[in-house]
Amino acid sequence: MSPRTVMSAVMLVALLIPAQPARAEQAGAAVPVPAFYTPPATLPAADGALIRTEPLPLALSLPGIDGTLPGRATRIMYKSTDSTGGPVAVTGAYLEPAAPWPAGGARPLVVLAPGTMGQGDQCSTSLALERGLIIGTENDQLTLSVGYEVLAIYRLLIRGIAVVTTDYPGLGTTDRLHTYVNRVDSGHAVLDAARAARILSGISSQPIGLYGYSQGGGAVASAAELQATYAPDVTVTAGYAGAPPADLAEVVGGIDGSELAGALGWSINGFAQSEPALRPILDRYLSDAGQTALTRLSTMCVGDAILAYAGKRSSSWTVGGKSMTEVIAAEPALEEFITDQRIGTRRPSGVIRVATGVFDNLVPHAQARAMVADWCDRGGRVVYAPVVLPWSASPLLNHFGPLLSDQPLAVDWLGRRLAGSPATSNCP
Incomplete structure (x- = not known):
């Protein structure tokens, strides 16, 4: 892949949001994470x-x-439960809009599950809301993080909808590594963000919506599946799940060798964090180059990962030159872990x-559509919306283009559901 293609992809993201006026920690210096993000012992x-x-x-x-536009923001840390059943501190942000809610009744709340930001603590969405574009160094390497989720957040705020966004376990908080695309961790974090926002706002009964694309789409889909058993007190009215990575076995193949190949490293790091028993298996396959790549990626954001690892193949990280798809297929424990991450095996709550x-072809279309079919078979209320854009030679653009083109429709659709307008499933 040519440097021009990689830089064009990065610049496309960077142009979405202006940088905050330069500060010493953002320009050429280390990118610090405030003490707020260190969880307490208990x-x-x-x-x-x-x-x-x-x-x-x-x-x-x-x-x-009467205040700042589009609203007033509060950084939050709240308690959740991770995939092992243990307690975990999660950070995020709650945004109260300046605009009134025009539909009457209690102001609705949307939990925004961010798309891929990276694995370094400096990449969290709550920090991106404060800093906009982060350019600096982290562990002697470039870090580049863009707060692109501000587009969807502000579109919701100007409609008078309150927003709470989660950073997910380990992204921002300094006590553990981010468990990237972990189905249970992300779903729980989304549902507990709604609980935390209700405590902060003092509104105990309000329509609740979920919104997310890519990694966020998977988090929303997982939360919709887990709501009935994990958070029956969080009634989900509606949700938007864009390009969800529902079947990681398929997604691994789509990402391998693409501009976002670094996300494979985040996945592997996250798997080992969630299930330590997988670490010895992974260590048998990972070469020195692979171990070095995973260590570097653990502190990277999406921008620097694109610059450093675009086009890389996972076969260059293994001792025998096997791809991660082949490694997973060869190891029953890994295959079982990946299978357990699959979304679509439970009926979702609300209309999605x-x-x-x-x-x-980055987060493959077919596996997301298969999730919809599985939900329909289980009696879910689903509105499926295929997005047709011109094909590109860049998998990143094929994935990122629908985020931008569909976002106004998605926000409008979700707003109408929260205002009480019904939606008809198109499962048939």
């Missing part, structure tokens, strides 16, 4: 309980008559709009 017992909060200055805001680009 966590509350209740899932969704607030651990700490503080005002969150927004990189992109305007003065208004699933959109995916028909030419998406």
Whole structure:
């Protein structure tokens, strides 16, 4: 892949949001993570309980008559439960809009599950809301992080909808590694973010929506499946799951060798964090080059991972030159872990709009559509929306294009559901 193609992809993302005025920690210096993100030794017992909060200055805001536009933000840390059943501290941000809710009744809340940000703590969405574009160094390597989720967040805020966004376990918080695309960790974090936001806002009964694309789409889909058993008190009215990585076995093959090949490293690191018994298996296959890549990727954001690892094949990280797809197929424990991550095996709560680009070959279109079919077979209420854009030689653009083109429709659809307008499933 040519440097021009890689840089074009990075610049496309970077142009979405302006950088905050330069500060010493963002320009050429280390990128620090505030002390807020270090969890306390003891966590509350209740899932969704607030651990700490503080005002969150927004990189992109305007003065208004009664406060800043589009709203007031609060950085939050709350308690959740991870995939092992243990307690985990998760950070995020709650944003109260300046705009009124025009439909009457309690102001609705949307939990925004971010797309891929990276695995370094400096990559978290809550920090990106404060800093906008982060350029600096982390562990003697370039770090580049863009707060692209601000587009969807602000579109919701100007409609008078409150937003809470989660950073997911281990992204931002300094006590563990981010468990990238872990189905249970991300689903729990989304549902507990809703609980935390209700405590902070003081609104105990309100329509709740879920919104996410790519990694976020998988988190939303997982949360919709887990709601009935994990968080029956969080009634989901509707959700948007864009390009969800529902079947990781298929997604691994799509990402391998693409511009976002670094995400394979985040996945492997996350698997070993969630299930330590997998570490010896992975160590048998990983070469010195593979171990070095995983260590470097563990502190990278999506921008620097694209620059460093675009086009890389996982076969260059293994001792015998096997791809990660081949390694997974050869190891029953790995295959079982990947199978357990599959989304589509449980009926989702609420009505869920699933959109995916028909030419998406990064997070393959077919596996997302298969999740929809599985949900329909289980009696789920699903609105499936294929997104047709011109095919590109760049898998990243095939994946990223639908995020931008479908976002206004997705936000409008979700807003109408939260205002009480019904939606008809198109499963038939």
